Amino acid sequence: MEATTSTTLNTRRIVIAGVLGAISILLGWTRLGYIPVPNLAANATIMHVPVIIGAVMEGWLVGAIIGLLFGLSSFALATIPLFKNPLVAIVPRIIIGITSYFAYAALKKNNEYLALVVAAIVGTLTNTILVLGLAGLLNYVPWELMPPILVTNALPEVIIAIILVVAVVAAWKRIETGSVKAKM
Numbered sequence: 218m219e220a221t222t223s224t225t226l227n228t229r230r231i232v233i234a235g236v237l238g239a240i241s242i243l244l245g246w247t248r249l250g251y252i253p254v255p256n257l258a259a260n261a262t263i264m265h266v267p268v269i270i271g272a273v274m275e276g277w278l279v280g281a282i283i284g285l286l287f288g289l290s291s292f293a294l295a296t297i298p299l300f301k302n303p304l305v306a307i308v309p310r311i312i313i314g315i316t317s318y319f320a321y322a323a324l325k326k327n328n329e330y331l332a333l334v335v336a337a338i339v340g341t342l343t344n345t346i347l348v349l350g351l352a353g354l355l356n357y358v359p360w361e362l363m364p365p366i367l368v369t370n371a372l373p374e375v376i377i378a379i380i381l382v383v384a385v386v387a388a389w390k391r392i393e394t395g396s397v398k399a400k401m
Contacts, residue, residue: 263377264291318336
């Protein structure tokens, strides 16, 4: 495989961005990406997980592209005023890929499993905190409602993101190396 940096796009990266972006859109369109939770937001999400996976596998630029696709689909499919605002629907989703990649890159040399876990946590919290923060700043949601929404949304989102990111990336690396044991 050719050596590339996280800022170059080759055919592989374009294809991975397209496939993971399509998965993210499909999760939103079919509502399979929503997790019912008993709070004011009504749903947690896993639609950010393809963004994190793309970022740790192919770099921050691929993660940002998948995040853009996720954000555009969130904006296009919006049924509530909060996500009809492109600042809320799109910008946090782009940033997920960037923060996830740099969290992963900072830790992967010491312990790749830990790096994947931290990337999943950072990416998930980036989405949740930025969306809720913008919802508060733009007066969509009162600030006093933020803590219960944050706790009840972030916890299931983080747990599921950790499981999915570690499982998918570990499986991918096994396939890519052709070995039974993942290179981690």
